[in-house]
Amino acid sequence: MSTPSTPQTQGWCPGALRPMLSGDGLVVRVRPFAGQLSPAQALGIAALAERHGNGLLDLTQRANLQLRGVAPADHPAVLDGLRSLGLLDASPQAEARRNILVNPFWTPDDGTLHLAAALADALADADAPTLPGKFGFAVDCVAQTVLHTSSADIRLERAPQGILVRADGYPTGAVVDLNEAIPTAMELARWFLAHGSRRMAALATPTAYQPLPPRFQTPANAAPAAAPQPGPVAHGWLVGFEFGQIQASTLAALAARGALRMTPWQMLLLEGCAHAPDGGGLITQPFDPRLRVIACTGAPGCLQAAAATRPLARTLAALVPPGSLLHVSGCSKGCAHPQAAPTLVATPAGFDLIRFGVASTPPDLRALSPETIASYLPPIFHAS
Numbered sequence: 001m002s003t004p005s006t007p008q009t010q011g012w013c014p015g016a017l018r019p020m021l022s023g024d025g026l027v028v029r030v031r032p033f034a035g036q037l038s039p040a041q042a043l044g045i046a047a048l049a050e051r052h053g054n055g056l057l058d059l060t061q062r063a064n065l066q067l068r069g070v071a072p073a074d075h076p077a078v079l080d081g082l083r084s085l086g087l088l089d090a091s092p093q094a095e096a097r098r099n100i101l102v103n104p105f106w107t108p109d110d111g112t113l114h115l116a117a118a119l120a121d122a123l124a125d126a127d128a129p130t131l132p133g134k135f136g137f138a139v140d141c142v143a144q145t146v147l148h149t150s151s152a153d154i155r156l157e158r159a160p161q162g163i164l165v166r167a168d169g170y171p172t173g174a175v176v177d178l179n180e181a182i183p184t185a186m187e188l189a190r191w192f193l194a195h196g197s198r199r200m201a202a203l204a205t206p207t208a209y210q211p212l213p214p215r216f217q218t219p220a221n222a223a224p225a226a227a228p229q230p231g232p233v234a235h236g237w238l239v240g241f242e243f244g245q246i247q248a249s250t251l252a253a254l255a256a257r258g259a260l261r262m263t264p265w266q267m268l269l270l271e272g273c274a275h276a277p278d279g280g281g282l283i284t285q286p287f288d289p290r291l292r293v294i295a296c297t298g299a300p301g302c303l304q305a306a307a308a309t310r311p312l313a314r315t316l317a318a319l320v321p322p323g324s325l326l327h328v329s330g331c332s333k334g335c336a337h338p339q340a341a342p343t344l345v346a347t348p349a350g351f352d353l354i355r356f357g358v359a360s361t362p363p364d365l366r367a368l369s370p371e372t373i374a375s376y377l378p379p380i381f382h383a384s
């Protein structure tokens with residue numbers, strides 16, 4: 001068995017034009033424009049995953065889909081397929097900058113699609129600001145904001161008099177009309193670049209604080225909504241998937257029902273779906289125990305993993321009480337869940353247990369065998 005490499009934080013996210021090499025081949029990330037996939041596009045992606053990948057796709061927290069297990073020799077054919085589906089950017093640089101989350105509960109007349117398209121155009125411009133690899137935008141302009149817990153550096157939110165453009169981490173922003181929203185977001189991006197940080201929220205911290213330009217002083221909206229759960233919603237049905245991974249055949253079956261909207265919660269919104277869809281691996285209700293475990297790719301798919309993660313997480317799901325969460329990580333990087341939780345971290349000697357922390361927190365117990373871990377969990381959840 002090969003030794004896992006030391007965890008490293010990648011400063012960039014993969015794309016289609018710039019894929020990332022993983023333990024099971026290339027990871028080719030598709031960024032649907034405005035977070036939407038037509039039935040033809042979703043069917044096309046499913047076919048590409050079957051033909052050139054390992055038939056599995058990840059739903060990412062950036063509301064993207066990524067094909068796994070693509071052989072480098074097959075990458076050009078995948079790009080040809082994506083280009084014919086209208087899913088490719090003009091250049092790797094434009095693709096990297098188009099890091100945009102869209103509130104999936106938009107309606108045709110609320111301006112969301114206009115803003116998402118205008119923002120994509122602005123970021124594709126030759127003179128668009130060159131932003132750090134993980135810098136992102138959230139177009140959250142539906143009456144009820146839902147993207148507040150999703151990573152973004154510049155947020156566009158609905159305000160009574162227009163669109164509030166604000167910097168992540170700051171409680172205030174600038175209110176502008178629909179046509180001014182994207183130029184204002186670009187102004188904020190350039191202001192950020194002038195201060196030389198990697199993420200916007202860092203500029204709002206006491207040690208690195210930078211005051212915003214004077215016109216960004218309108219308080220942000222109150223009380224965002226709780227993160228959505230699988231089940232019926234106003235626009236259709238939200239469907240989750242075990243570990244945020246979907247079989248290509250399942251994607252094709254869902255596409256046959258209608259258009260899909262991407263979400264940052266590893267769920268798909270099936271437009272116009274009035275009844276819970278059937279199908280293996282679908283999570284259609286909020287009380288499903290599979291929602292209580294989070295596990296990264298683990299071995300063998302990730303080169304940095306010390307062990308497989310998902311079989312263990314699947315076994316332990318029934319022990320996690322409603323309202324709690326268990327994180328199983330293949331290494332101390334913890335990329336599937338950067339927040340604190342009861343966490344198991346794979347090491348070459350076994351699993352380390354962190355009662356409550358992130359994957360890099362010093363463990364409370366070390367080198368547990370997978371067979372004994374179940375006996376340690378009830379007291380942890382009972383105490384929390």
Ligand code: SF4
Nearest residue numbers: 296302330331334335
């Ligand atoms: S946390 Fe998991 S997916 Fe991330 S680098 Fe470690 S083993 Fe790989």
